[in-house]
Amino acid sequence: xxxxxxxxxxxFTTGLFLLLSPSIFAQSSGGSNTLLYALIxxxxxxxxxxxxxxADNLLRIxxxxxxxxxxxxxxxxxxxxxxxxxxxxxxxxxxVYDLKKGFDIKLEGAARPEIVPAQVTRFALQPxxxxxxxxxxxxxxxxxxxxxxxxxxxxxxxxxxIQYVAPVSGEVIEVNRGAxxxxxxxxxxxxxxxxxxxxxxxxxxxASRAQIVQFLLTSGGWTMLRQRPYDIxxxxxxxxxxxxxxxxxxxxxxxDLNLVVEGRDEAFQKGLDVLTRLTTGxxxxxxxxxDGKQPSDIFANARNVxxxxxxxxxxxxxxxxxxxxxxxxxxxxxxxVLGVQEVITLGALWTERRFNAERIVALTGAPLDNPVYVxxxxxxxLGDLLKDQGDLKGNRVVxxxxxxxxxxxxxGFLNYYDQHxxxxxxxxxxxxxxxxxxxxxxxxVSRTFPSFLMPDLTFEGNTNTHxxxxxxVITGQYESMLPMDIYPQHLMxxxxxxxxxxxxxxxxxxxxxxxxxxxxxxxxxxxxxxxILRDGLExxxxxx
Amino acid sequence: MSxxxxxxxxxxxxEKYPKLHVVFDGFFTFLYAPNSVTKGGVHIRDGMxxxxxxxxxxxxxxxxxxxxxxxxxxxHFAALGVHTGYLEALHLKIAYGLMKxxxxxxxxHIVGLGIEFYFAARKGHSIEEGFLxxxxxxxxxxxxxxxxxxxxLAVAFAVIVGKEAxxxxxxxxxxxxxxxxxxxxxxxxTTISGDEVWVAGLESxxxxxxxxYSWWETGFFNTIFEWFGWSTFDPTLTVVDGYTGATPLALxxxxxxxxxxxxxSEGQMWWGAIPGSIGxxxxxxxxxxxxxxxxxxxxSWRIMAGMLLGAVAMAMLMNAWGATPFMEVPWxxxxxxxxxxxxxxFMATDPVTAASTNRxxxxxxxxxxxxxxxxRVMNPAYPEGWMLAILLLNTFAPLIDHYVxxxxxxxxxxxx
Numbered sequence: 001x002x003x004x005x006x007x008x009x010x011x012f013t014t015g016l017f018l019l020l021s022p023s024i025f026a027q028s029s030g031g032s033n034t035l036l037y038a039l040i041x042x043x044x045x046x047x048x049x050x051x052x053x054x055a056d057n058l059l060r061i062x063x064x065x066x067x068x069x070x071x072x073x074x075x076x077x078x079x080x081x082x083x084x085x086x087x088x089x090x091x092x093x094x095x096v097y098d099l100k101k102g103f104d105i106k107l108e109g110a111a112r113p114e115i116v117p118a119q120v121t122r123f124a125l126q127p128x129x130x131x132x133x134x135x136x137x138x139x140x141x142x143x144x145x146x147x148x149x150x151x152x153x154x155x156x157x158x159x160x161x162i163q164y165v166a167p168v169s170g171e172v173i174e175v176n177r178g179a180x181x182x183x184x185x186x187x188x189x190x191x192x193x194x195x196x197x198x199x200x201x202x203x204x205x206x207a208s209r210a211q212i213v214q215f216l217l218t219s220g221g222w223t224m225l226r227q228r229p230y231d232i233x234x235x236x237x238x239x240x241x242x243x244x245x246x247x248x249x250x251x252x253x254x255x256d257l258n259l260v261v262e263g264r265d266e267a268f269q270k271g272l273d274v275l276t277r278l279t280t281g282x283x284x285x286x287x288x289x290x291d292g293k294q295p296s297d298i299f300a301n302a303r304n305v306x307x308x309x310x311x312x313x314x315x316x317x318x319x320x321x322x323x324x325x326x327x328x329x330x331x332x333x334x335x336x337v338l339g340v341q342e343v344i345t346l347g348a349l350w351t352e353r354r355f356n357a358e359r360i361v362a363l364t365g366a367p368l369d370n371p372v373y374v375x376x377x378x379x380x381x382l383g384d385l386l387k388d389q390g391d392l393k394g395n396r397v398v399x400x401x402x403x404x405x406x407x408x409x410x411x412g413f414l415n416y417y418d419q420h421x422x423x424x425x426x427x428x429x430x431x432x433x434x435x436x437x438x439x440x441x442x443x444x445v446s447r448t449f450p451s452f453l454m455p456d457l458t459f460e461g462n463t464n465t466h467x468x469x470x471x472x473v474i475t476g477q478y479e480s481m482l483p484m485d486i487y488p489q490h491l492m493x494x495x496x497x498x499x500x501x502x503x504x505x506x507x508x509x510x511x512x513x514x515x516x517x518x519x520x521x522x523x524x525x526x527x528x529x530x531x532i533l534r535d536g537l538e539x540x541x542x543x544x
Numbered sequence: 545m546s547x548x549x550x551x552x553x554x555x556x557x558x559e560k561y562p563k564l565h566v567v568f569d570g571f572f573t574f575l576y577a578p579n580s581v582t583k584g585g586v587h588i589r590d591g592m593x594x595x596x597x598x599x600x601x602x603x604x605x606x607x608x609x610x611x612x613x614x615x616x617x618x619x620h621f622a623a624l625g626v627h628t629g630y631l632e633a634l635h636l637k638i639a640y641g642l643m644k645x646x647x648x649x650x651x652x653h654i655v656g657l658g659i660e661f662y663f664a665a666r667k668g669h670s671i672e673e674g675f676l677x678x679x680x681x682x683x684x685x686x687x688x689x690x691x692x693x694x695x696x697l698a699v700a701f702a703v704i705v706g707k708e709a710x711x712x713x714x715x716x717x718x719x720x721x722x723x724x725x726x727x728x729x730x731x732x733x734t735t736i737s738g739d740e741v742w743v744a745g746l747e748s749x750x751x752x753x754x755x756x757y758s759w760w761e762t763g764f765f766n767t768i769f770e771w772f773g774w775s776t777f778d779p780t781l782t783v784v785d786g787y788t789g790a791t792p793l794a795l796x797x798x799x800x801x802x803x804x805x806x807x808x809s810e811g812q813m814w815w816g817a818i819p820g821s822i823g824x825x826x827x828x829x830x831x832x833x834x835x836x837x838x839x840x841x842x843x844s845w846r847i848m849a850g851m852l853l854g855a856v857a858m859a860m861l862m863n864a865w866g867a868t869p870f871m872e873v874p875w876x877x878x879x880x881x882x883x884x885x886x887x888x889x890f891m892a893t894d895p896v897t898a899a900s901t902n903r904x905x906x907x908x909x910x911x912x913x914x915x916x917x918x919x920r921v922m923n924p925a926y927p928e929g930w931m932l933a934i935l936l937l938n939t940f941a942p943l944i945d946h947y948v949x950x951x952x953x954x955x956x957x958x959x960x
Contacts, residue, residue, distance in 0.1 A: 105588065107588075252588075328956075328959060330956075330959075330960040331960075332960075333960070396587060398587050402586065402587040402588045403586050403587070403588070404586075405587065407584075407587065422587070424587055424588060426581055427579075427581055428579045428580075428581050429579050430548055430576040430577065430578065430579045431576060431577040432547070432548075432575065432576055432577075433575065433576075433577070434576065434577025435577050435593055435595040435596045435599075436595070436596065436599060438577075438591055442590075442591035443588070443590070443591070444590045444591040444592050445590055445592070446590065446591070446592040446596075446840070446841060447839065447840045447841045448592065448596060448597075448600055448840045448841075448842070449591055449592075461588050462588070463581040463582045463587050463588060463589075464577075464579070464580070464581055464582075464589065465578070465580045465581060465582055465589045466577065466589050466590065466591045466592070466593055467577070467578075467589075467592070467593020467594065467595065467596075468573065468578060468580065468593070468670060470593075470594045470672055470673075470713070470714065471672070471711075471712065471713055471714030471715060472714055473594060473597070473674075473713065473714045473895055473896055474594075474597060474895050475844075475895045475898070475900035475901075476844065476895075476900070476901075476902055476905070479901075479902060485952065485955070486952075487901060487949060487952060489900065490900070490901070490945070490949055502949075502953070505949075505952075505953030505956060505957070506949065506952065506953060506956075507952075507956055517585075517586055520585050520586045521586045521588060521589060521590055522590050522592070523590070524590075524592050524593060524594055524597055525594060525714075526589065526593065528584060528585045529585070530584075530585045530586070531584055531585055
């Protein structure tokens with residue numbers, strides 16, 4: 001850094017001579033004097049400015065070395081400070097990451113901030129929800145068995161220590177199979193009155209790490225964790241260098257996590273405390289610093305954690321983006337990530353001594369009659385959740401958000417880690433000259449659509465691809481959608497050509513599908529970016 | 545019956561006639577945005593696609609087309625010494641220009657699209673939109689009097705060797721439009737360099753040479769214009785004394801800026817009423833197109849800015865050196881001459897052949913400007929450099945990207 005700065009004045013004087021030389025030559029052949037003088041004056045002013053600027057920079061470097069606030073030192077205010085809006089009061093003196101890249105897709109149908117109880121009768125655990133799980137896990141229950149919430153349902157034969165437990169109590173009614181006899185879902189018909197398995201959690205202060213891990217493995221708490229890279233349930237011997245939790249979601253129509261955490265402060269804090277015991281590093285909390293937003297006090301006042309504030313468009317709420325800016329992942333340094341509700345479930349194992357799989361789920365989308373938050377449990381049936389929302393024929397039901405979520409049958413089940421249901425109109429219609437004169441407004445990052453002049457416009461949106469798959473032509477588009485020091489397009493090419501060295505070097509470990517989902521949305525050539533990334537991650541995981 | 549049903553009825557069977565179906569599909573997707581929906585991955589897609597991207601560039605070129613049509617006619621009459629006012633005999637100039645530009649445009653598309661369709665059908669791909677822009681660019685960078693057969697040969701060469709051999713749209717290494725031009729440049733140098741080629745429709749540029757008109761001018765248009773009582777094409781006109789037909793660059797090469805200003809005024813050069821390739825002469829109209837492309841975010845402003853910086857830096861160095869009269873042309877006047885702005889706005893910014901990293905784009909643009917100016921001033925045979933500089937840097941763009949990516953990888957390694 002310092003070396004680069006000391007090179008600037010030398011470069012500049014050379015440049016200045018170059019600038020002045022033509023006029024000096026002109027002078028020798030009888031050119032105009034005024035021009036020469038004007039240029040000399042301009043040059044002198046520039047030179048003076050550069051000397052001041054360099055001195056100022058040196059001052060800042062020195063200040064930084066002494067851990068002083070570099071913003072308040074120096075002759076000139078930095079350009080960024082002049083043009084950016086001053087931060088609100090609660091962010092002063094905070095660790096704020098101001099991310100510029102990305103895009104907010106504004107859709108109609110945001111959930112009304114009110115939680116209503118949901119009448120859901122069926123819940124399911126779906127083995128395909130877990131990346132890397134063997135396709136046929138060992139199911140320890142049979143249809144007809146009754147289970148309590150927290151009783152084991154199945155385990156992965158390659159990692160038999162990790163128990164996947166029932167989110168609700170009731171009767172196991174179906175074990176549905178998918179392709180090649182793989183197990184697609186284990187369905188439980190829920191009791192009206194929930195029965196919980198009683199757990200005896202080890203005392204956090206005195207128990208060893210091994211004891212806590214053992215307890216989590218048997219109680220289902222372990223499945224709340226996900227390890228980056230790869231987004232898998234961590235192996236039993238995993239020692240994460242850090243744990244990251246994002247407390248806000250910036251995806252289209254995403255649920256407001258402030259609402260979700262309301263009244264659960266005790267369990268949330270306990271969950272954080274448990275995680276602190278499990279990591280060799282720290283537990284990091286990503287907090288919402290966007291304009292007009294303020295994180296719940298439960299997040300802002302959480303203890304024993306490092307807090308980082310992020311502002312910017314989507315995907316700045318993605319935990320992967322936050323990790324990249326705080327302490328990037330690499331192959332030998334796995335981190336764990338959790339959602340807010342997973343932390344609460346984890347903490348409830350201590351505070352309530354039971355596996356409390358309650359989830360606040362946002363039902364969103366323009367086709368819904370009454371988009372709202374509902375209180376239900378992990379793996380709730382989507383048909384039950386959406387039964388009062390009108391006729392959804394011709395619409396797509398997605399578990400998760402419209403960028404990174406998964407398409408589900410209308411009678412499918414919510415995925416294990418999802419707290420968001422999106423419903424969006426299917427766009428299987430032809431459009432006359434649709435590529436040139438689009439009639440129906442559509443969200444776009446491109447400024448070729450007049451809607452870029454109306455930043456607050458919301459769209460109904462549909463699932464039409466708006467064009468066909470093409471080879472990569474446009475460059476720089478992915479980069480502008482991903483606030484990371486990563487070249488996504490080149491990474492995708494490296495994955496497609498199986499160039500392992502490049503895949504690793506260009507940062508495949510730092511990415512998860514949800515982080516590149518916006519690149520896929522924006523892609524002019526309609527490339528399936530998330531699928532390519534997952535392909536690359538799977539290859540890397542198999543290679544070890 | 546709706547138009548959609550009617551068109552759908554024409555659809556050839558995909559199994560029976562796969563090649564015909566590819567062609568149908570190409571036209572059909574042009575008419576109708578397809579009804580395909582997202583599968584796996586994101587559920588909602590941006591409204592932007594490659595067709596829209598490409599057509600925006602074509603729109604940005606329209607002013608150049610308009611001006612080019614007029615300027616072909618204007619230069620023709622200027623050589624003959626009649627209708628020398630800019631707005632004088634507008635109908636003659638436009639009619640004459642169109643008679644030159646339309647065959648070039650049509651033949652470029654017949655040959656280029658024909659090859660594109662053939663290869664798409666052979667490979668069973670859908671037809672990609674790359675030629676939309678290439679086909680719009682090629683006529684603008686050709687001299688107005690280019691023989692059609694040479695044009696067709698050049699387009700065929702560029703599309704087959706430059707694009708299809710590498711795998712089609714998005715895979716090419718060199719800019720297709722420039723490849724067509726460089727083919728003419730090396731294979732038929734007399735049709736694209738020298739003083740004779742930049743003004744259309746003259747036997748030669750020597751004084752007393754006759755204007756050449758076809759039946760279209762003397763028969764078709766003259767009948768119409770006579771009917772309206774307007775001025776008509778006069779086949780007895782001859783080239784006036786003292787006319788050279790030389791472009792500003794050729795003059796600057798011989799005698800520096802003084803030699804240029806004896807023939808052309810600064811305003812003339814800036815606004816573009818000078819001989820040259822069809823679309824490259826009018827600087828303000830090109831800049832409008834460039835700003836439009838930057839404004840809607842389609843062309844890379846980094847490449848344009850880099851190229852401007854590079855050209856200015858080199859021109860200043862040349863000014864400082866001053867070994868020949870051409871080197872002494874002040875750096876800002878270098879931009880008045882030749883096709884710098886056209887190359888900057890529409891040629892260097894081709895995303896497929898340019899560097900693909902943001903940092904790489906700066907380097908790529910800068911080097912084009914820097915090297916292009918060297919070629920322009922120091923190349924004894926041909927006083928213009930952007931075509932060769934862009935093709936050279938096209939070749940090196942992957943290398944530039946390679947080093948930018950290596951930098952990124954090294955940073956990651958150091959951090960780990």
